[in-house]
Amino acid sequence: MTEVPKIVYDRLRAAGKAGALPDAALPASEHPDADLLTAFAEQTLSAAERDSMLEHMALCGDCREVIALALPAADIAAVPIAAETEADRTTPVLAKTERSWVTLAGWPKLGWPSLRWAALGAGVVVVASLLLMHPGKLNQAMLPSANRQVTPVQPVSGAQMASSAAPSSPITTSPMEQAAISAKTNKLQPNKQLARKSSSRAVEAGERLKSSQTPSVETFEVAATAVSPLITPEPSTEQTLMAQNEAPPVVKTKPPLQDTAGQGAEAKNTEADDQQRSLVSKLSGGGAMSVAKLAPTATQALAQHNVAWTITGGVLQRSLDGGQSWQEALHPNHPLLCYAPYGKDIWVGGQAGTLFHSADGGLTWAQVQASTKGQQLTSDVTHIQLQGSPLHGNNQLGNTSRPAQIVLSTSNNDVWSSIDGGTTWERK
Amino acid sequence: MTKPAQPGHAADTDTALFERSGAAAYGISAERFASILDEILRKHFSQTQSAVHNLTRPSPRASSEQKANFCAGLRLEELALARACAAGNEQAWHDFISRYRQKLHSMALHITRDAAHAAELADSLFADLYGVNVNAREDLRKSKLLSYTGRGSLEGWLRTVMAQEFINRYRKQKRTVSLEEQTEEGVQFAAAVPDPACASDPRLEVATDEALAELSSEDRFTLASYYLDGRTLAEIAAALGLHESSVSRRLDRLATALRKRILAGLRTQGMSHAQAAEALEADVRDLHLNLRSRLTQDSAPTTFPGSRKIPARDAADGSTD
Numbered sequence: 058m059t060e061v062p063k064i065v066y067d068r069l070r071a072a073g074k075a076g077a078l079p080d081a082a083l084p085a086s087e088h089p090d091a092d093l094l095t096a097f098a099e100q101t102l103s104a105a106e107r108d109s110m111l112e113h114m115a116l117c118g119d120c121r122e123v124i125a126l127a128l129p130a131a132d133i134a135a136v137p138i139a140a141e142t143e144a145d146r147t148t149p150v151l152a153k154t155e156r157s158w159v160t161l162a163g164w165p166k167l168g169w170p171s172l173r174w175a176a177l178g179a180g181v182v183v184v185a186s187l188l189l190m191h192p193g194k195l196n197q198a199m200l201p202s203a204n205r206q207v208t209p210v211q212p213v214s215g216a217q218m219a220s221s222a223a224p225s226s227p228i229t230t231s232p233m234e235q236a237a238i239s240a241k242t243n244k245l246q247p248n249k250q251l252a253r254k255s256s257s258r259a260v261e262a263g264e265r266l267k268s269s270q271t272p273s274v275e276t277f278e279v280a281a282t283a284v285s286p287l288i289t290p291e292p293s294t295e296q297t298l299m300a301q302n303e304a305p306p307v308v309k310t311k312p313p314l315q316d317t318a319g320q321g322a323e324a325k326n327t328e329a330d331d332q333q334r335s336l337v338s339k340l341s342g343g344g345a346m347s348v349a350k351l352a353p354t355a356t357q358a359l360a361q362h363n364v365a366w367t368i369t370g371g372v373l374q375r376s377l378d379g380g381q382s383w384q385e386a387l388h389p390n391h392p393l394l395c396y397a398p399y400g401k402d403i404w405v406g407g408q409a410g411t412l413f414h415s416a417d418g419g420l421t422w423a424q425v426q427a428s429t430k431g432q433q434l435t436s437d438v439t440h441i442q443l444q445g446s447p448l449h450g451n452n453q454l455g456n457t458s459r460p461a462q463i464v465l466s467t468s469n470n471d472v473w474s475s476i477d478g479g480t481t482w483e484r485k
Numbered sequence: 486m487t488k489p490a491q492p493g494h495a496a497d498t499d500t501a502l503f504e505r506s507g508a509a510a511y512g513i514s515a516e517r518f519a520s521i522l523d524e525i526l527r528k529h530f531s532q533t534q535s536a537v538h539n540l541t542r543p544s545p546r547a548s549s550e551q552k553a554n555f556c557a558g559l560r561l562e563e564l565a566l567a568r569a570c571a572a573g574n575e576q577a578w579h580d581f582i583s584r585y586r587q588k589l590h591s592m593a594l595h596i597t598r599d600a601a602h603a604a605e606l607a608d609s610l611f612a613d614l615y616g617v618n619v620n621a622r623e624d625l626r627k628s629k630l631l632s633y634t635g636r637g638s639l640e641g642w643l644r645t646v647m648a649q650e651f652i653n654r655y656r657k658q659k660r661t662v663s664l665e666e667q668t669e670e671g672v673q674f675a676a677a678v679p680d681p682a683c684a685s686d687p688r689l690e691v692a693t694d695e696a697l698a699e700l701s702s703e704d705r706f707t708l709a710s711y712y713l714d715g716r717t718l719a720e721i722a723a724a725l726g727l728h729e730s731s732v733s734r735r736l737d738r739l740a741t742a743l744r745k746r747i748l749a750g751l752r753t754q755g756m757s758h759a760q761a762a763e764a765l766e767a768d769v770r771d772l773h774l775n776l777r778s779r780l781t782q783d784s785a786p787t788t789f790p791g792s793r794k795i796p797a798r799d800a801a802d803g804s805t806d
Contacts, residue, residue, distance in 0.1 A: 064689050064693045065747075069697070069705075069709050072697065090632065092637065093636065095645045097724075100726040101637055114706050119652060121706070121714055124645075127596075128720060129641070129644065130591075130595050
């Protein structure tokens with residue numbers, strides 16, 4: 058509440074002294090009688106009478122005091138009267154005004170300080186829920202910083218990449234913990250489908266971590282361990298492809314110092330000048346790391362090129378030298394969110410129903426508009442799963458293999474599937 | 486709303502009012518009740534006309550309508566009870582005691598916040614209501630309840646009377662403080678109260694008085710209650726029949742408007758904007774302190790008066806160096 062100038066106090070007091078009667082006992086003939094004072098307090102006076110009463114009482118402190126004393130206790134019951142009046146007279150006016158109309162209204166718990174925290178909490182909940190419902194939007198926010206940070210990754214063998222980083226720190230974050238646990242339980246059944254499921258859970262966990270804004274190095278390492286069991290001890294003939302859904306801008310892989318299995322990769326962020334960015338990148342890299350195993354029939358062809366894919370900032374990147382250098386493979390209008398390679402068959406999904414397909418290992422791309430019964434896919438494609446044993450045969454692009462079924466998961470929890478290479482779709 | 490006065494209408498109205506009041510149960514006749522109403526009406530309209538000077542004298546017809554309206558708004562039942570008590574009707578006193586005895590004691594406790602003082606105050610009020618100590622010389626018992634006119638509730642009136650009694654007692658006690666008590670409380674050694682009328686810029690006072698005079702009486706009542714009396718928003722709101730938030734908003738608005746208006750008033754008196762703002766921000770309590778005179782007084786050497794005479798002005802200058 059605005060404070061009045063001090064001269065106002067002074068003049069109000071002076072006016073009261075000038076207008077007040079000498080120090081005489083009440084009731085004096087000039088004071089309104091008890092009847093009028095009662096009627097005033099009970100709001101039963103006529104307008105003219107009330108005005109004249111107010112005129113008198115604006116100057117007469119005695120009558121104001123009588124009115125205040127005679128107020129029924131119930132009218133001011135919200136105030137503990139004894140404490141209130143004593144405290145009010147001894148505390149500065151400003152302090153009183155700040156407290157007054159929140160606490161006196163009988164809603165002490167809903168004062169502005171409480172509401173402020175409530176509003177902040179509500180805002181955090183809204184932002185968190187938006188991030189969870191539209192995970193792909195994060196890519197847009199990261200686009201500028203991510204695009205200029207694609208750096209070479211040291212060459213590592215497929216076996217090294219496939220191996221796990223030794224868990225080096227306690228698991229502290231619950232989403233990651235869940236992902237790690239699920240990954241470890243899937244370790245006994247290292248098939249492709251389970252690997253994809255687990256990695257997708259890791260992606261979700263990473264998203265949640267980002268939204269909760271508690272990045273830490275430990276969580277990244279935990280994420281790495283969460284993925285790692287899926288790609289461990291396989292026959293040496295089987296090559297693995299490390300794929301990162303939302304790759305960190307700067308991720309360098311190198312053999313670990315202590316690798317019990319003899320194969321390992323420890324991801325470590327090497328850029329320390331931009332802590333904020335690197336923390337986010339660690340998170341996104343850790344949480345979004347997904348691994349896809351190639352079909353045995355396609356391994357050999359791809360092993361020669363050592364092809365690796367990643368999506369950085371909504372752009373699909375491809376490395377033909379095992380991650381040493383990366384090239385932009387696909388940069389559509391909408392940010393890309395996920396991809397799934399199947400030999401040379403690559404499917405990439407993104408926001409607003411963006412779906413691209415390449416049948417030649419990323420040399421040429423065709424945009425696919427998934428639609429069924431007049432309905433077009435317009436929501437974000439958050440996950441692509443290529444299922445089934447590869448069908449051998451030739452298509453018009455000369456592919457030798459293609460997935461039996463393409464399953465898309467969307468942000469509004471729809472599942473679209475196609476069993477004819479994307480020509481017709483079915484929505485579940 | 487009110488029907489025009491017709492022959493016999495006043496009598497009908499009086500009868501209806503009498504029946505409504507239930508005064509017959511307390512042994513008050515219709516004629517007596519009508520005379521009580523007449524007395525109240527006379528008092529009210531004489532007060533109204535003296536208070537509202539510019540009103541023309543109401544015509545007899547309008548007056549009778551006003552009277553009917555006025556009487557309809559009275560607390561007739563409580564009026565009859567009070568007057569019957571004043572007249573010494575036992576049934577009335579029985580009713581009064583059963584209705585208000587407990588309330589009077591809680592009111593007294595509410596006002597005094599002290600059990601002993603509350604009992605004393607309530608007993609004193611009962612004595613007044615019964616009329617024990619009034620007009621002893623003429624051996625007449627005059628109850629204070631005779632002054633109740635039914636404008637407000639009897640309970641509210643009792644509270645008001647009690648509050649007045651409390652203030653009167655406080656005043657009396659203050660006047661009869663013994664010399665020993667004064668000495669003990671240090672009254673004799675207390676610093677003199679500075680004269681508030683001195684030292685502030687007369688232009689500022691004029692501008693402030695003008696700004697205050699432009700406010701409505703309700704606004705001035707609100708300001709005085711809040712800033713002078715230290716009343717809470719809840720108390721002011723209850724007194725004015727408003728919500729606390731309305732009082733809060735009004736005080737905010739008044740503070741802003743007063744500041745603006747005083748600044749404007751200062752500028753019309755020849756001050757620049759900056760001067761006006763500075764004058765307004767100056768604490769009037771600070772203005773009472775005359776620094777130069779105090780310095781002069783303190784630094785005048787009186788220890789060795791005969792050794793060297795130093796003019797007070799030089800001493801003051803030396804002290805400020």
